[in-house]
Amino acid sequence: MKTKYDVLIVGAGPGGSIAARTAARSGLSVCLVEKRPAVGAPVRCAEGIGKEALQEFVEPDPRWISAEMDGAAVVAPDGTTMVLESRMAGGKVGYILDRKFFDRELAWQAADAGADIRVKTRASAPIMKDGRVTGAKLEYCGKVTNVTADIVIAADGVESKFAKWAGIDTTVPLREIMSGAQYVMTDIDIDPKKTIFYLGNEVAPEGYLWVFPKGERSANVGIGISGKKSGNGHRAKDYLDKFVKQHFPHGKTVEFVVGGVSVCRPLECTVADNMMLVGDAARVVDPLTGGGIYNAMFTGHLAAKTAVECIANGDTSKKALMAYDRAWRASPMGKTIERNYKVKEYLITQPDEKLNAIVNSVSELDLSEFSTFQLVKEILKKNPKLLLELKALADIMS
Amino acid sequence: MLTIHRDICGYCGCCVSVCPTGSLELIDAYLTVDDTCSSCGVCAKACPLGALEVIHENKV
Numbered sequence: 001m002k003t004k005y006d007v008l009i010v011g012a013g014p015g016g017s018i019a020a021r022t023a024a025r026s027g028l029s030v031c032l033v034e035k036r037p038a039v040g041a042p043v044r045c046a047e048g049i050g051k052e053a054l055q056e057f058v059e060p061d062p063r064w065i066s067a068e069m070d071g072a073a074v075v076a077p078d079g080t081t082m083v084l085e086s087r088m089a090g091g092k093v094g095y096i097l098d099r100k101f102f103d104r105e106l107a108w109q110a111a112d113a114g115a116d117i118r119v120k121t122r123a124s125a126p127i128m129k130d131g132r133v134t135g136a137k138l139e140y141c142g143k144v145t146n147v148t149a150d151i152v153i154a155a156d157g158v159e160s161k162f163a164k165w166a167g168i169d170t171t172v173p174l175r176e177i178m179s180g181a182q183y184v185m186t187d188i189d190i191d192p193k194k195t196i197f198y199l200g201n202e203v204a205p206e207g208y209l210w211v212f213p214k215g216e217r218s219a220n221v222g223i224g225i226s227g228k229k230s231g232n233g234h235r236a237k238d239y240l241d242k243f244v245k246q247h248f249p250h251g252k253t254v255e256f257v258v259g260g261v262s263v264c265r266p267l268e269c270t271v272a273d274n275m276m277l278v279g280d281a282a283r284v285v286d287p288l289t290g291g292g293i294y295n296a297m298f299t300g301h302l303a304a305k306t307a308v309e310c311i312a313n314g315d316t317s318k319k320a321l322m323a324y325d326r327a328w329r330a331s332p333m334g335k336t337i338e339r340n341y342k343v344k345e346y347l348i349t350q351p352d353e354k355l356n357a358i359v360n361s362v363s364e365l366d367l368s369e370f371s372t373f374q375l376v377k378e379i380l381k382k383n384p385k386l387l388l389e390l391k392a393l394a395d396i397m398s
Numbered sequence: 399m400l401t402i403h404r405d406i407c408g409y410c411g412c413c414v415s416v417c418p419t420g421s422l423e424l425i426d427a428y429l430t431v432d433d434t435c436s437s438c439g440v441c442a443k444a445c446p447l448g449a450l451e452v453i454h455e456n457k458v
Contacts, residue, residue: 042409042427158414159424161414164420170415171417172415173416174444177415177444180410180446181447227416227440227444228443230443230446231443232448235445235446237448258410258446259411259412259446260410260412260413260416260444260446
């Protein structure tokens with residue numbers, strides 16, 4: 001078995017697999033390791049992604065798309081609904097994926113591009129030399145192999161440990177972890193073409209509850225609440241059970257999903273000598289929506305491109321890899337994270353009455369572009385007073 | 399000390415992300431805690447299922 005690569009990637013989620021695919025297609029030798037025995041399982045995701053965002057990286061394929069969305073709805077604590085559509089997007093705005101098959105497809109594409117893939121293989125420690133990462137100890141079925149690489153990409157997700165071992169603190173503040181639970185339900189009455197978001201301090205404190213259709217009568221019904229608001233008797237699962245009992249008492253649960261989603265600002269620095277962090281490990285989840293699939297693929301792709309350049313130049317120092325850190329921060333993704341972080345920080349402090357007023361101000365919106373940016377802009381147009389309450393929101397309008 | 403209720407744990411890793419001492423690790427479907435754990439209880443609060451519990455010795 002090979003023990004030296006140009007790039008070693010820890011974690012075969014969308015971030016790691018796209019990084020592996022990009023690096024391998026550029027001619028680098030790549031090793032992609034996944035600690036689980038199966039890429040894509042267990043799922044820890046609500047599986048939603050925008051249509052154009054997905055297409056930037058992979059051609060949509062019915063084998064891993066559960067449902068196509070034509071809009072969304074936001075339900076206020078008082079039950080008022082705001083419907084969001086986009087005729088300009090041709091009616092189709094996003095997808096609900098089947099992550100088990102989606103993740104597998106991306107890993108498959110990385111393999112086809114030439115990357116080596118090792119499953120049930122855990123990077124149990126970094127190999128350090130003079131304070132720099134030079135590889136990792138890989139554990140597979142009781143055997144430990146030292147694998148060295150010019151660059152290690154840590155794509156090890158929300159429970160990221162690799163970068164922590166190598167000296168980067170990835171700890172998420174308790175108040176900024178979304179503690180989540182989800183049932184994949186069937187035999188329920190839903191609008192099969194719309195994602196629904198339920199807001200309210202009684203429904204999902206400092207988070208939201210979602211119904212993301214997976215078929216005519218099936219959906220991911222899930223919730224994320226702030227870690228700060230979680231505790232015995234009032235955990236994510238408790239809130240979810242309460243909602244399901246009220247809304248889908250006769251539904252059948254075919255899968256139970258749990259997980260944590262970070263809604264903090266991204267890490268202050270996502271590179272070190274010979275190492276880059278991507279996706280959830282870099283804490284680049286959208287803090288408002290909790291969406292992380294696109295951001296993981298985007299940072300994975302960018303990290304791999306940076307790896308190609310830096311290896312060609314013979315310089316994989318932190319200084320050289322900073323090009324990656326700067327590039328994602330300056331990208332539309334980086335700017336969206338910063339803007340949505342401010343919107344999120346504002347929204348979580350609002351009482352239910354305020355959320356009711358905001359949703360009540362617009363019952364229907366036809367967005368020119370189906371994004372949180374357009375949504376916030378439209379809401380601010382209808383509620384100019386909100387601008388006075390938080391100066392940070394004013395930046396959005398300018 | 400921290401007790402992991404394995405019959406409840408959904409091995410999602412939410413707890414690992416908030417642990418300030420890096421004491422928890424998710425090895426596939428098995429959560430581990432090492433001796434650097436300070437029993438601060440942050441993980442127990444964040445867990446979506448309530449699989450973690452800090453049991454103080456004077457209560458045992």
